[in-house]
Amino acid sequence: MSSVRVRLDLAYDGTDFAGWARQPGLRTVQGVLADALGRVLRTENPRVAVAGRTDAGVHARGQVAHVDVTPEAWERVVGRTTRTPAEALATRLAGVLPPDVVVHRVGVAPPGFDARFSALRRRYAYRVCDDALLRDPLRRTHVLWHRARLDVDAMDAAARLLLGRHDFAAFCRPRPGATTIRTLEVLRWERAQEGADAGLVVAHVQADAFCHSMVRALVGASIAVGEGRRDVTWPADLLAGRRRDPGSAVVAALGLTLEEVAYPPDAELAARAEQTRATRAADDVDVLRGRCTDEG
Numbered sequence: 486m487s488s489v490r491v492r493l494d495l496a497y498d499g500t501d502f503a504g505w506a507r508q509p510g511l512r513t514v515q516g517v518l519a520d521a522l523g524r525v526l527r528t529e530n531p532r533v534a535v536a537g538r539t540d541a542g543v544h545a546r547g548q549v550a551h552v553d554v555t556p557e558a559w560e561r562v563v564g565r566t567t568r569t570p571a572e573a574l575a576t577r578l579a580g581v582l583p584p585d586v587v588v589h590r591v592g593v594a595p596p597g598f599d600a601r602f603s604a605l606r607r608r609y610a611y612r613v614c615d616d617a618l619l620r621d622p623l624r625r626t627h628v629l630w631h632r633a634r635l636d637v638d639a640m641d642a643a644a645r646l647l648l649g650r651h652d653f654a655a656f657c658r659p660r661p662g663a664t665t666i667r668t669l670e671v672l673r674w675e676r677a678q679e680g681a682d683a684g685l686v687v688a689h690v691q692a693d694a695f696c697h698s699m700v701r702a703l704v705g706a707s708i709a710v711g712e713g714r715r716d717v718t719w720p721a722d723l724l725a726g727r728r729r730d731p732g733s734a735v736v737a738a739l740g741l742t743l744e745e746v747a748y749p750p751d752a753e754l755a756a757r758a759e760q761t762r763a764t765r766a767a768d769d770v771d772v773l774r775g776r777c778t779d780e781g
Contacts, residue, residue, distance in 0.1 A: 488553040490598060491574070493518075493533075494590040496546045499738070500626045501585060504541040514539070517586055518550065525577045526558045536600045536746040537607050540698065542738030544627060547608075547745040551600040597755025598748075602762055606670060607695060608745040611688040611704045611736075619684045628685060629740035635686050635711035637676050643710045644672040644688075646721035647703070655723040655730065656703050657696035668693045672703060674711075686711075694761075698735050705734040 495518070503511035507519065515533055522531045536549040563573040575591040582588065597603065614620050615631045650668040657665045671691035677683050688707065690700050706720040723730050749757050 487555075489556055489559045490551055490553050490594040491559070491571075492590075492592050492594040492598060492600065493550045493552065493588050495548050495550060495586065495588045497544065497548065497587070498585040498626070499539060499542050499544045502541065504543070505535055505538045514545075514586060517583060518588075519552075521578055521581045522552055524581055525574060526554055526562060528554065528558050534600050536604050537695070537743050539741075539743055540701075540738055543741045543743065545743040548743055549600045549604070549746045549748075551594055551598065595751040595754055597751075597758060599754070599758045600746075602758035603748055603754045604694070604761075605747045605749055605757065606691055606693055607743065608671070608689070608691040608747070609695075609700050610742050610744050611690065611700065611740045612682060612742075613686040613688075613704075613708070613740060614684075615686055616684055626739050627742070629737055631686075631708070633712055635708065636713065637674050637686055637711065639713075639717055640686075640707045640711040641674040643717045643720045644674055644703075644707055646718065647672055647724055651724055652727050653696060653699055653724065654727040655733070656699050656706070658698045660697060663696065665696050667696060667699070674707060700741060701735045701738065702733060704740075705736045708736065709733070 497514050499514070501512065502514050502517075505514045507513050507516040515535065519531050519533045522533065523529060531552050531554065533550050533552045537545070539545055539548075559570050562570050562577065566573055568576070571591045571593065575588055578588045578591070612628045613631050613635070614628050615633065615635045620630060621628070648669050648671075650666065652666050653669070654665040659665070669690075669692045671689055673689045675687055675689070677685050677687050688704055690703065692699075703720070706715075706723060709715040710717055710719060723733060748754065
């Protein structure tokens with residue numbers, strides 16, 4: 486066995502991070518986590534892969550990553566304790582990571598597992614407060630404040646028109662060679678009735694994957710509808726046009742949280758990774774406002 490692939494389930498407050506990906510001179514989640522792993526495992530430059538590369542200011546409650554370590558480093562991490570390597574690594578990471586990053590679980594990944602490519606879907610939530618009586622200064626870095634009351638029913642109606650497998654170029658920042666075809670499985674708006682989010686306007690967003698700034702652009706278009714500045718069909722018209730519209734705002738990152746990453750059964754992990762790596766074809770999309778194909 487040349488290496489041990491280790492799965493890490495983690496959460497972080499994105500407020501003071503310049504996003505996930507390591508960048509020279511900037512504090513990033515990947516950089517902080519890799520440095521902590523290198524210190525604990527006594528290895529140089531461990532390569533940490535992740536399910537979702539969150540942008541600056543975006544939070545995560547259910548992020549998943551993996552790192553490949555040598556068998557020697559994996560066994561060595563227990564030191565003189567009687568703990569398993571997974572238990573020892575989780576404990577030791579807790580001792581060196583800053584308080585805005587927490588690794589909840591550590592374990593040996595099943596064969597074929599890839600944190601990014603094996604994932605079936607990612608689920609995000611975006612939280613907005615549009616009621617001054619509910620404005621909470623303790624959540625100011627996690628909930629977007631909006632001064633005007635929003636029409637949640639109109640936002641939800643607009644969101645339903647976007648579901649399916651489409652080219653979301655109108656809602657993504659383009660990257661050379663990267664596809665913007667995605668399967669949007671859930672985009673639902675509600676005014677939460679109970680729990681910590683009671684009274685907040687919350688978007689539930691789920692897709693096979695997301696391109697750069699996609700969720701925040703979808704939220705921005707929805708808010709324009711909720712304010713009454715745009716018709717319910719406007720976001721779908723943007724989608725059909727496949728081009729960014731200057732009138733469509735990308736909202737602030739602070740209201741966005743990665744809630745969950747879902748994976749198939751262990752026996753299907755490798756096949757899912759291979760399928761995900763295949764390039765999405767330009768004609769492999771649903772007919773707008775209908776579900777005429779299925780991703781499978």
